[in-house]
Amino acid sequence: MKHIYLDEIKKNESPPKIVNIFSQKEIKMIEELYYILPESTFNKKQNVRKKSWVQNYNKELDQIYFNKLKDVLGDYKMDSLKSETGENYYGLFHESFSPLPLHVDSGFDEKTIIYKQVITPLSSFGDTIFFKKRWYGRSTTFTIDKKELKFKPKPGQNDRSCDHLGDKNFDTQMHQKYLTHIDINNLKGLEIEMIYNWKVGDTLIVDRSHIHCASSIDQKKLGLTTFTKK
Numbered sequence: 001m002k003h004i005y006l007d008e009i010k011k012n013e014s015p016p017k018i019v020n021i022f023s024q025k026e027i028k029m030i031e032e033l034y035y036i037l038p039e040s041t042f043n044k045k046q047n048v049r050k051k052s053w054v055q056n057y058n059k060e061l062d063q064i065y066f067n068k069l070k071d072v073l074g075d076y077k078m079d080s081l082k083s084e085t086g087e088n089y090y091g092l093f094h095e096s097f098s099p100l101p102l103h104v105d106s107g108f109d110e111k112t113i114i115y116k117q118v119i120t121p122l123s124s125f126g127d128t129i130f131f132k133k134r135w136y137g138r139s140t141t142f143t144i145d146k147k148e149l150k151f152k153p154k155p156g157q158n159d160r161s162c163d164h165l166g167d168k169n170f171d172t173q174m175h176q177k178y179l180t181h182i183d184i185n186n187l188k189g190l191e192i193e194m195i196y197n198w199k200v201g202d203t204l205i206v207d208r209s210h211i212h213c214a215s216s217i218d219q220k221k222l223g224l225t226t227f228t229k230k
């Protein structure tokens with residue numbers, strides 16, 4: 001799959017931006033919501049716990065969140081799976097104990113005009129590394145593992161690909177400092193666009209086409225991510 005409305009997608013692209021749109025009280029409300037929401041996934045192997053932001057648990061917060069995003073993003077729509085009652089989820093809470101691999105969250109529908117990814121950390125630990133390279137296919141996990149490359153994704157699961165690779169060796173110092181959980185040969189041709197160090201109170205706004213991964217730190221990270229489209 002390749003995105004059809006590429007021009008439109010590229011027109012809306014911009015450098016990553018950190019904003020402080022939520023007050024301490026609002027961050028606390030978001031955190032409290034996380035604890036009362038039902039569990040969506042607990043993947044023991046990957047040690048990841050996910051919960052979708054289902055609307056109507058805290059209607060006041062639903063409204064605050066939607067509108068504050070609108071202040072920074074302009075017109076946008078949520079681009080996540082829908083609940084059983086057909087309502088958009090407002091985001092995905094993600095609690096992980098081991099770093100996420102190299103991937104892109106470019107979506108699963110070629111007709112979607114993918115827009116920004118909004119990341120709000122709820123723990124001040126670790127980093128997300130964004131690379132300059134962009135990807136306009138389906139959401140993909142990048143790997144050089146031959147066995148892994150044979151993986152056939154089900155609907156909603158990432159493709160596997162090694163088509164992100166280029167010729168230039170990746171910076172060995174950066175690899176040593178941030179990315180030891182990733183084979184350096186899987187980073188060939190990539191350059192870092194931004195290292196985002198997680199801090200509670202920040203919100204990071206970044207294009208969905210950027211290839212990214214977590215830094216190689218083993219400690220619990222909890223954050224909220226919202227994928228948007230135009």
Ligand SMILES: [Fe+2]
Pocket residue numbers: 103104105212
């Ligand atoms: Fe991601």
